[in-house]
Amino acid sequence: MNESQYSSAEKQDNSRYIAYRFYTETIEVSKMSALAFFEAGEKAYQGKRFYWQNPEKTFTLVGLGHAHVLTISNHQGRFEEVKRNWQSLCKQIVNEEPSVEPILFGGFSFDPLNKANTLWNKFPESYFAVPTFQLVIKSDRAYVSIHLITKEEDTFQAFESLRKERDKLIHAAQVSEPIAYKKPVVTGREELKKTSYLSSIEKVTSIIKAKQADKVVIARVLRLDFDKPLSHSSALYQVSKEQPESFLFGLEADEQFFFGATPERLVKVEDRQALSTCLAGSIPRGKTVEKDTELGNELLNDPKNRSEHQYVVNMISKVFAAHCSGQFVPKKPILMKVRDIQHLYTPVEGELKQGSNLIDLVRDLHPTPALGGEPKQSALSLIRQYEPMNRGFYAAPIGWIDAKGNGEFAVAIRSALMDGKKAYLYAGGGIVEDSTPESEYAETWVKFRPMLRALGGQLSDES
Secondary structure (H helix, E strand, O other): OOHHHHHHHHHHHHHHHHOOEEEEEEEEEOOOOHHHHHHHOHHHHOOOEEEEEOOOOOEEEEEEOOOEEEEEOOOOOHHHHHHHHHHHHHOOEEOOOOOOOOEEEEEEOOOOOOOOOOOOOOOOOEEEEEOOEEEEEEOOEEEEEEEEEEOOOOOHHHHHHHHHHHHHHHHHHHHOOOOOOOOOOEEEEEEEOHHHHHHHHHHHHHHHHOOOOOEEEEEEEEEEEEOOOOOHHHHHHHHHHHOOOOEEEEEEEOOEEEEEEEOOEEEEEEOOEEEEEEEEEEEEOOOOHHHHHHHHHHHHOOHHHHHHHHHHHHHHHHHHHHHEEEEEOOOOOEEEEOOOEEEEEEEEEEEEOOOOOHHHHHHHHOOOOOOOEEOHHHHHHHHHHHOOOOOOOOOOEEEEEEOOOOEEEEEOOOEEEEEOOEEEEEEEEEEOOOOOHHHHHHHHHHHHHHHHHHOOOOOOOOO
């Protein structure tokens, strides 16, 4: 798109939102369970809810209902269109109590150019929503906001109705008895296209040996069957108990529900300060402290994993150099230890330059070499050619941005797509020159484990 086309498109987007009025009202409430608020909206808003919590538990976000939805199917300029539309919409905000900013939540598909058959039939290539009712819990204080985005001039009755509904939701969340969710019962399990996956490892490894790429991430999918449709609230509850040290996320699109517990931040922006996480290279946890330390040291000194990790550090550092000043990158990785896996971890920090914002960073960081490969475009082309599935939102950016441009996106790994009585779990690994189908296959089981355990799957026959 040339400069004149961009200017024209920007004016068109701005004019589209001038007719809207974006009303928002926030009240502080007694602290409540975020999951109880999510559950309170099930009857009226199922299919239009989302959930987010950072690993530190300092920021929790729940959305019920859709005040406004941004869905973009055209892959060209999808990040720019989300950015422009959100900025244009925010110019219409009428907010007399700016204690909490309105938030846009959602995500992008991993690769809109992948034409393989998809299980993600309810998810557009880009899917974001401003909730009608927004719960934010931060600094141990809870706030509930109403958002009304309308072209109508007389909104008194509509807003009064929303206030009554808000009060009902708050009451239901505060007085409800804590639900002791039981894990679902798995009635069947199938590794989809396992033979194709193993074959793809061999083919991609030979391509890498021929110096046509340095690294390519190949993933696979595991289907679980259940005796009845799964509760989305129960799924969030289970994964929060299994992986409390990770980002927790859930996003509904009609009857489908994408959720997970990812250890990997893509990027965070707060008051123009940007932070990204280089997370690549992994090994299981040990059953004893001694074994855990031994495995961690093995990971820190393993040439294959250190090489994979450095690809990610180099790429993220390059993106930050383009969008940030005062960049800081540690010289060596440290270990990030979560329940089932140890990862090599390097943080990258910087201050946003004028003209750049969170969505720009998301666009240029996705996919990192940890989820796509290196070089990026060559790896994506090989994934389209050899990976035996369509990833949908797996391994893609998911997160939020507020009206001031603050926000955070994670990489949607350790995740599953729930659809009625079925759940589809995703896991992958980085293929390099000395990869083998057997070792990569074993690594995916380690990465399946968090979601498999949360959904009641058996661990005894993993290999």
